[in-house]
Amino acid sequence: MRLIVGPPASGRTGLLQKRATEALEARKRVWWLCLPHQRSYVYRRMAGAGAVLGLEVLSFQQAYYRLLAASYGLRPILTGPARVALVGEALRSEAQTLPNPGEARLFARAVAEAKRYGVRPEHLPALDLESQRFKRVFGRYEELKASWGRWDYDDFRDAAVQLVEAARFEP
Numbered sequence: 001m002r003l004i005v006g007p008p009a010s011g012r013t014g015l016l017q018k019r020a021t022e023a024l025e026a027r028k029r030v031w032w033l034c035l036p037h038q039r040s041y042v043y044r045r046m047a048g049a050g051a052v053l054g055l056e057v058l059s060f061q062q063a064y065y066r067l068l069a070a071s072y073g074l075r076p077i078l079t080g081p082a083r084v085a086l087v088g089e090a091l092r093s094e095a096q097t098l099p100n101p102g103e104a105r106l107f108a109r110a111v112a113e114a115k116r117y118g119v120r121p122e123h124l125p126a127l128d129l130e131s132q133r134f135k136r137v138f139g140r141y142e143e144l145k146a147s148w149g150r151w152d153y154d155d156f157r158d159a160a161v162q163l164v165e166a167a168r169f170e171p
Contacts, residue, residue: 017046024054031066032057061153064160071163078150084108086148090140094133111138115154 004012020030032042032055039057046052058066068074078086088104099107114124121139126132145152151159 013042013045017049020046020055021049024052028054030055031063033060033063035059061157064157067160067163068156074156075149075151077156078145078148078152080108082150083112083152086144087111087137087141090137090144094136094140107134107137110134111141112152112154114138115152115158118158 004015006012016032020032023030032046034042034057036059039059042057043052043055046055065074084104087108088099091099091104091107114120121135121142124131124135124138126135145155
């Protein structure tokens with residue numbers, strides 16, 4: 001894999017289109033990774049040059065899912081609202097009372113942000129009472145999620161990255 005960079009209209013898409021067409025003509029499968037809103041543009045541009053049998057335009061999240069499905073195994077996905085509900089359960093079990101309105105959503109966002117940067121509950125500093133509370137809630141969330149046998153979006157992204165880094169899949 002190589003990163004192709006350049007200013008707008010510098011020929012990046014044309015270069016990728018040429019490489020994809022060559023691979024498709026050799027009857028290979030092509031995964032074109034892009035942002036979700038670019039999908040129809042890529043298909044339209046590729047179809048303008050001929051048949052595109054074997055081309056799949058995927059978001060990074062879809063690519064992670066495909067890699068894991070083909071090579072590693074999957075767990076059911078814990079969606080955004082389910083994450084908030086599970087964090088709410090972690091808050092309730094930590095304080096023995098129902099969380100305040102919006103509290104579960106706030107903590108769920110904090111959990112997602114921490115996980116996005118690879119921070120685990122045990123890595124968090126316990127500087128004051130609120131950071132200690134967040135650390136406990138985050139840890140409890142991870143325990144509950146594991147007991148349910150679920151992954152959140154950050155878990156399956158991390159698993160896909162580990163799979164690629166370990167080169168334990170066939171591209």
